[in-house]
Each structure stands twice: as structure tokens, then as C-alpha cells.
Amino acid sequence: MxxxxxxxxxxxxxxxxxxxxxxxxxxxxxxxxxxxxxxxxxxxxxxxxxxxxxxxxxxxxxxxxxxxxxxxxxxxxxxxxxxxxxxxxxxxxxxxxxxxxxxxxxxxxxxxxxxxxxxxxxxxxxxxxxxxxxxxxxxxxxxxxxxxxxxxxxxxxSVLLNRLEYYPHVQLSVIAIFSIIAYIAFSYSKSAEQNRVWVGLAKETAHQLGTPISSLMAWVEYFKEDESLHNKEIIDELEKDIQRLEMITARFSNIGSVPVLNYENVPACVEATVSYLKKRISKKVEINISAKPSDIRARINKPLFDWVIENICKNAVDSMGGIGKIDINIKRAIDDKIIIDITDNGKGIQKSKIKDVFLPGYTTKARGWGLGLTLVKRIIEKNHDGKIFVRNTELNEGTTFRILLKG
Ligand SMILES: Nc1ncnc2c1ncn2[C@@H]1O[C@H](COP(=O)(O)OP(=O)(O)OP(=O)(O)O)[C@@H](O)[C@H]1O
Ligand SMILES: [Mg+2]
Structure with missing residues (x-):
């Protein structure tokens, strides 16, 4: 470092x-x-x-x-x-x-x-x-x-003395109750404000990306018909980049509005994200997906769910310094919830920091923003009514993140 x-x-x-x-x-x-x-x-x-x-x-x-x-x-x-x-x-x-x-x-x-x-x-x-x-x-x-x-x-x-003896207790209880109510109201309004900033920023980003993307698409169409352009591979690469930009726009516009949830095949979604990721990470990282049964459906918003899997897997890759193994296990629990466990064999998280990893701004990386897991938690809990937590972590052995989704 x-x-x-x-x-x-x-x-x-x-x-x-x-x-x-x-x-x-x-x-x-x-x-x-x-x-x-x-x-x-x-x-x-x-x-x-x-x-x-x-x-x-x-x-x-x-x-x-x-x-x-x-x-x-x-x-x-x-x-x-x-x-x-x-x-x-x-x-x-x-x-x-x-x-x-x-x-x-x-x-x-x-x-x-x-x-x-x-x-x-x-x-x-x-x-x-x-x-x-x-x-x-x-x-x-x-x-x-x-x-x-x-x-x-x-x-x-006397009655006065008795009252005076009880007075501080009554006074403190009233103050305590009032403080609790004030605290709840304050943190609610604070989180509502943070919410508006998140949503506003995401919406604006999606909106601003829209114009250059349509323009780029028009250029690609133009080049496709251009006889004088000999290296057609450039067009393929450009199209891939545009697709990537469209995916980013979709993520931002979904998190900036109430996202639509559809019944999707969870293992298939994870598979698609992982195969996309594999091309962009070290070849020395092995990613295995196991799902029982292979068709597990849950109500998810695909662009946002992809973002979740991508963020967690990227963190896992970072934690193992480019060499290692990630196991993704998808199953249905007895109560019909869907469990997704993502286990890496990286350097693990200190026990005292387990809660901190979801806080905005918490990072141990030189180029990290400490926003990845904050976003993941928000998408799972706010948009999918699910849960995410560190299920297990051992220093120098690895970490398991667990996602619970409604079936
Ligand atoms: N699988 C993991 N193994 C070990 N530590 C982890 C793991 N996942 C997250 N962490 C720790 O949690 C911190 C916060 O993660 P988070 O994804 O929120 O931010 P980041 O990866 O540092 O930055 P970015 O905003 O670019 O994602 C990381 O810096 C890292 O210390
Ligand atoms: Mg991250």
C-alpha cells in the first residue's frame, strides 16, 4: 500500500x-x-x-x-x-x-x-x-x-417530600422517552434525506448518460453502412461498449426509481453475471456456482441484482489478491426463502469490522470508495425486501456473504 x-x-x-x-x-x-x-x-x-x-x-x-x-x-x-x-x-x-x-x-x-x-x-x-x-x-x-x-x-x-423523591425518576423517564422519539424522528428524516440524494443522483446520471448513448448508437449504425471502413471489428467492440453503457444506465435508472420486480431464474442470472465477470478478472480466480434445484425463481430486478452479484464477487476477488476460489451456492430454504451464499478464500474480515463493511465510506482499499456494499445492502433490503449479512469470516481463510430473498 x-x-x-x-x-x-x-x-x-x-x-x-x-x-x-x-x-x-x-x-x-x-x-x-x-x-x-x-x-x-x-x-x-x-x-x-x-x-x-x-x-x-x-x-x-x-x-x-x-x-x-x-x-x-x-x-x-x-x-x-x-x-x-x-x-x-x-x-x-x-x-x-x-x-x-x-x-x-x-x-x-x-x-x-x-x-x-x-x-x-x-x-x-x-x-x-x-x-x-x-x-x-x-x-x-x-x-x-x-x-x-x-x-x-x-x-x-409529607406528600411534597414524597413527590420530590419520585420527581427525578419521573423527570428522567419523560426525558428518556422524549429523547428516543426525537432520535427516531431525526434518524428517519436523515435517512429520508440520504435516500433523496441517492435517488436523485442515480436518476440524473441515468438521464445524462442517455443522450451520448443514443448518439453513439447512431454513429455505430452509420459506420456499419460505411463501405470505406475496412476494420469491422471496431464496430463489434464499439457495440459491446455501448451495451455496457446501456447496462450501467439501466442500473442507475432502476435504483433511481421504484424498480420493477419480475420472477426470474436466480441461478441463470448469477451464471450470466459470472460469465461476464470472468472475462474481466484474473484467470487464476475460479468461480463455481451450485444450485439445487437448478431452476429457483424469485422476484428480482435483473439489472440491480446483477449489480449486487458483481459487487460481492469483485470484493471477493480483491480479498484474495488475484488467486483463489469463489463458491456461489443457491438453494431454497424450508420457509421458501432463497439463500445465496457467496464464499471466498480471501483474507477475511476482522470480527470487529463486520458491521462497518456496509457503512458508506468504509474501505481498506487504496482505490476503493467504500460504496459497493452500501449499494448492495440498499438494493437487497430496500428494493427486494431481502437481507444481506456476513455469515462467516475467518482471517486469512475467507468470508461468506449471505443473501436472503423472498421466494
Ligand atoms: N469478501 C471480502 N473479504 C474481505 N474483506 C471484504 C470483503 N468484502 C468487503 N470487504 C471489506 O469491506 C470493505 C468495504 O467494501 P465495499 O465494497 O463497500 O467498498 P470497497 O470495495 O472498499 O470500495 P468500492 O466502493 O469500490 O466497492 C472493503 O474495503 C473490505 O475491507
Ligand atoms: Mg467493493
Missing amino acids: TKESQNLSHRSLDLVKRRSTINLIVVFLAFAIALASVYFTRIIVEQLKERELGIIQLYAKSLEFTVNNENSPSELAFIVRDVLYPNNSIPVIQTNGVGQVLGTRNVEIDQSLSDVEKEEFLKETLKEMKLEYDPIEIPFRNEKGEVFDYQYIYYKN
């Missing part, structure tokens, strides 16, 4: 690599943002929890103060109005020493329930509260200051 050619292939490889690096960076950033969001909400939740605990402790202390002291009416009014009453978010259940419910605050009880059901509901809520936090004890003292009884304040997180 010359220096220039190495640069060329590295450039296209770089393009593929750069794209996956950008994808990795985007995924990494998304994760970082998600983690940061969860982390900061956690901090806020912790701070709010501490504050709620403070409020509850103040609440308990105030209760303790009211029951253990002789309070003046104004003191009582202050405690009730400014301390006890403002707690309108934290659910609280107050019980006596033996666990009987004395009162509740911010616990929503369905008033349509019967008394028994209400009691049951309170028991359940109490259980929940016990699991969340230890209760706050309020000691009752006699005049001498001795404790003679206890009351307990059970509580749990």
Missing part, C-alpha cells in the same frame, strides 16, 4: 470512528446529566427531611409543654395557632402509651368509610409510619415532675 493510499483508507475509517466517538460522548453526557439531577434532588430531599423532622420535634415539644404546664390562655393560643396549627403538610398520628389513636393531623381519612374501616385504615397508616421513622415520645409528668405516662407522635414524609 502506498503512503497516499494508506492516508485515503484511514480517512474513511476515521469518519466511521469519529461518528461512534460523538455518539459515545453524547451518551456519556446524558448519563452525567441524569446522575447530577438525581444527586441534587437527593440533597434537597435530605435537607427537607431534616426540616420536617425539626417541625415534628417542635410540634411534639409544644404538645409536651401544653400538657405539662399550667399555661395562660394567651400562651395556649400561641402554641395552637403558631406551632400546632401551621403543620398542614406532615401526616401525624398521636397515640397514648398503649398505642390507642388519640388524634390525627394531615391524615386523609375517607369519610364514607365505616368506623371499623376507619380504625383499620389508621392502623395501617400507623404501621407505615412506624416503618418510616421512630415515634417521638412525650412524657407526662405530675406536679413533682415524675413521669407517669407517655404519649407518642408518629409521622411520615
Whole structure:
């Protein structure tokens, strides 16, 4: 490989690599943002929890103060109005020493329930509260200051705190769903745009080739009748070249429009392409075709299908450096699909590059464009509703490409 050619292939490889690096960076950033969001909400939740605990402790202390002291009416009014009453978010259940419910605050009880059901509901809520936090004890003292009884304040997180705890999860799920939809929409519009470029370019090429070809045909006819032209072989060669140009035009015009599919004998089509190819490749490459049965029909567009076989075989020839063997095996699968395996004994493809070979611009060749297999995949999948993939590949042993067509 010359220096220039190495640069060329590295450039296209770089393009593929750069794209996956950008994808990795985007995924990494998304994760970082998600983690940061969860982390900061956690901090806020912790701070709010501490504050709620403070409020509850103040609440308990105030209760303790009211029951253990002789309070003046104004003191009582202050405690009730400014301390006890403002707690309108934290659910609280107050019980006596033996666990009987004395009162509740911010616990929503369905008033349509019967008394028994209400009691049951309170028991359940109490259980929940016990699991969340230890209760706050309020000691009752006699005049001498001795404790003679206890009351307990059970509580749990306020609705606000609970919501805040779930919030980052909800937020992240919504963002994730939105991102997935945006990504699908974006890649769809991107592939639709690429599609238009492919189709437009192909159509235009076919169109532009049309005029010089008709002109050449007219010239050939003219020369055929020219008595003064002695070397008639020139005309035969010219006609072959025109046929080749017509084939190219047919391929471009087919890929530039919705191609017509006809039932064709697949082995016969492959045979025709191979015999055409054999004349143009090294004599040291042997190509064998086996088909069972010999007449396997599938709906294909002949000019495009020929292009597929030609591209895959040319790659196979390139992979073996001019000497080797290509086996083409055509058969019908049990599910009526048609299988075409093209096996070479060339240098194989690295396992990590198997997916890359179908990407536009991926090439390891000095004069390659990395478009052959992209075109092949497009023709098989978009135009024939089939499948193509690397079935098997071993370094320095060979590669098998498999095409699946609908029967
Ligand atoms: N049979 C094969 N054996 C080994 N490598 C292969 C084979 N077929 C394809 N490849 C690898 O896949 C790459 C892409 O193939 P593709 O046909 O798309 O482009 P290309 O042959 O490099 O250029 P061109 O656009 O001229 O076809 C090749 O450069 C080669 O590295
Ligand atoms: Mg190629």
C-alpha cells in the first residue's frame, strides 16, 4: 500500500470512528446529566427531611409543654395557632402509651368509610409510619415532675417530600422517552434525506448518460453502412461498449426509481453475471456456482441484482489478491426463502469490522470508495425486501456473504 493510499483508507475509517466517538460522548453526557439531577434532588430531599423532622420535634415539644404546664390562655393560643396549627403538610398520628389513636393531623381519612374501616385504615397508616421513622415520645409528668405516662407522635414524609423523591425518576423517564422519539424522528428524516440524494443522483446520471448513448448508437449504425471502413471489428467492440453503457444506465435508472420486480431464474442470472465477470478478472480466480434445484425463481430486478452479484464477487476477488476460489451456492430454504451464499478464500474480515463493511465510506482499499456494499445492502433490503449479512469470516481463510430473498 502506498503512503497516499494508506492516508485515503484511514480517512474513511476515521469518519466511521469519529461518528461512534460523538455518539459515545453524547451518551456519556446524558448519563452525567441524569446522575447530577438525581444527586441534587437527593440533597434537597435530605435537607427537607431534616426540616420536617425539626417541625415534628417542635410540634411534639409544644404538645409536651401544653400538657405539662399550667399555661395562660394567651400562651395556649400561641402554641395552637403558631406551632400546632401551621403543620398542614406532615401526616401525624398521636397515640397514648398503649398505642390507642388519640388524634390525627394531615391524615386523609375517607369519610364514607365505616368506623371499623376507619380504625383499620389508621392502623395501617400507623404501621407505615412506624416503618418510616421512630415515634417521638412525650412524657407526662405530675406536679413533682415524675413521669407517669407517655404519649407518642408518629409521622411520615409529607406528600411534597414524597413527590420530590419520585420527581427525578419521573423527570428522567419523560426525558428518556422524549429523547428516543426525537432520535427516531431525526434518524428517519436523515435517512429520508440520504435516500433523496441517492435517488436523485442515480436518476440524473441515468438521464445524462442517455443522450451520448443514443448518439453513439447512431454513429455505430452509420459506420456499419460505411463501405470505406475496412476494420469491422471496431464496430463489434464499439457495440459491446455501448451495451455496457446501456447496462450501467439501466442500473442507475432502476435504483433511481421504484424498480420493477419480475420472477426470474436466480441461478441463470448469477451464471450470466459470472460469465461476464470472468472475462474481466484474473484467470487464476475460479468461480463455481451450485444450485439445487437448478431452476429457483424469485422476484428480482435483473439489472440491480446483477449489480449486487458483481459487487460481492469483485470484493471477493480483491480479498484474495488475484488467486483463489469463489463458491456461489443457491438453494431454497424450508420457509421458501432463497439463500445465496457467496464464499471466498480471501483474507477475511476482522470480527470487529463486520458491521462497518456496509457503512458508506468504509474501505481498506487504496482505490476503493467504500460504496459497493452500501449499494448492495440498499438494493437487497430496500428494493427486494431481502437481507444481506456476513455469515462467516475467518482471517486469512475467507468470508461468506449471505443473501436472503423472498421466494
Ligand atoms: N469478501 C471480502 N473479504 C474481505 N474483506 C471484504 C470483503 N468484502 C468487503 N470487504 C471489506 O469491506 C470493505 C468495504 O467494501 P465495499 O465494497 O463497500 O467498498 P470497497 O470495495 O472498499 O470500495 P468500492 O466502493 O469500490 O466497492 C472493503 O474495503 C473490505 O475491507
Ligand atoms: Mg467493493
